[in-house]
Amino acid sequence: MATVLILGAGVMGSAFTLPLADAGHDVRLVGTPIDAQTIDALRQNGVHPRLNAPLPRNVRTFHHHEIGQAVSDEIELIVIGVSTAGVTWATDLLAPVLPGPRPVMMLTKGLDTDGKNIRPLTDPVAEALKCPTGGVGGPCIAGELAVRRDTSVVFAHPEEATLRRLLDLVAAPYYHARPSRDVVGTEVCAALKNFYALGIGAAVGMLDRQGGAENGAQMHNIAAGLFAQALLELRQINALVGGSDSSVHGLAGTGDLYVTVQGGRNSRMGRLLGAGWRYSKAKAEKMKDETVEGAELALSAGPTLENMMREGALAKQQMPLTCAIIDAISRDHEFSVDWQRFHYAH
Known part of the structure; x- marks a missing residue:
């Protein structure tokens, strides 16, 4: 014992x-x-x-x-x-x-x-x-x-x-x-999955905002596209810090991101962002007493990530979802993604 x-x-x-x-x-x-x-x-x-x-x-x-x-x-x-x-x-x-x-x-x-x-x-x-x-x-x-x-x-x-x-x-x-x-990769994936869950969760909010289709179609295509892009960007950050690629594609990365998107505070905040809420208003009126880890990470790590992009350590052209999440949280902008930059050749 x-x-x-x-x-x-x-x-x-x-x-x-x-x-x-x-x-x-x-x-x-x-x-x-x-x-x-x-x-x-x-x-x-x-x-x-x-x-x-x-x-x-x-x-x-x-x-x-x-x-x-x-x-x-x-x-x-x-x-x-x-x-x-x-x-x-x-x-x-x-x-x-x-x-x-x-x-x-x-x-x-x-x-x-x-x-x-x-x-x-x-x-x-x-x-x-x-x-x-x-x-x-x-x-x-x-x-x-x-x-x-x-x-x-x-x-x-x-x-x-x-x-x-x-x-x-x-x-x-x-x-x-x-x-x-791989302590580095496990920890980087564990932290950033909350951050990226904000963006993936936005797909449900986009459906709320647009309304249902006559044939009952959902927005699983959008959610899957956001999920794949999140993994591409997570992979770049993880590699830069020194984590193993296997962590991104295993339980610590893909597995944890999947389950985080299914529910919880980060995906709920993402849904609000996708529905058109500004972060400050959503936090104050809908999630006042809840800690949204992904948003906290955007506020604390966002400036460092942006510096890395400015200095070329991270390719900004290949980080559209990261940029969209930082803009929505740190600058209180409406959440908006540049689909033309998604799935850029890495």
Whole structure:
């Protein structure tokens, strides 16, 4: 039996307790300040209020101010499942209490940018905690994992021996984790899938705006064209940062993008954009209290991506969907794509 600490009691961090707990491990779930009501609810009846499902009984819960009680020498793995904006808070909380270097896995998705360069979020976490850090990617809807639906994911970690041990830890019959040493590619795909889901989700909004056809035709052609273009552009960014092409075409890229487009906050925002809403109005009136990860990434990484295009590191002519999403989010323009630039020869 191993002892695993998960920081972040949102839907994904909490759902991740299941394969660990079902494999017989001691799982300690620590909430952030915004998870206080969730931790209280779990302590009262064991049911996660947002997942609408019970967590295993061998999951122990802690408020963030109880971190000292949750951390011990027995901890074998640290899992970070906070929001992207909360990563620095998480490392500040963990660093003083860690008993020494431990493997860290990121459920949190995001990129670290400085206006000129892009790197995976695992890099600043590894620097802050002085721990080898990897990430989990692939198509995993938390609500499905919470009821033990079969789920295929990628575990990426820089250390081969650690990677093998991590796969042993999550050996539940419904959780199918596959190994990868491509931490960069896994993390880049995991972050940008939210960004591109905004553009692909716009197809449904275009249908809302235009209205149904007399013969009942939908807009699957448009959605498929947007999906294919997203993969072309994702491939370019991933290659530039140093990720493997296989991650784009596997679970971390294509698989995760597909499931993200099926539902969730990013595709819902995309639908609003496709229907003609400006981002600021859609966020304020329709999704005020929700974090839209793809939009947050557009705001934070957009300037760096545009600098890369200006300097020629990325070919702007080949990035029409990226440009359209950045314009819609960062400049509050109406979402509009230049179809003549789509599927440019790469």
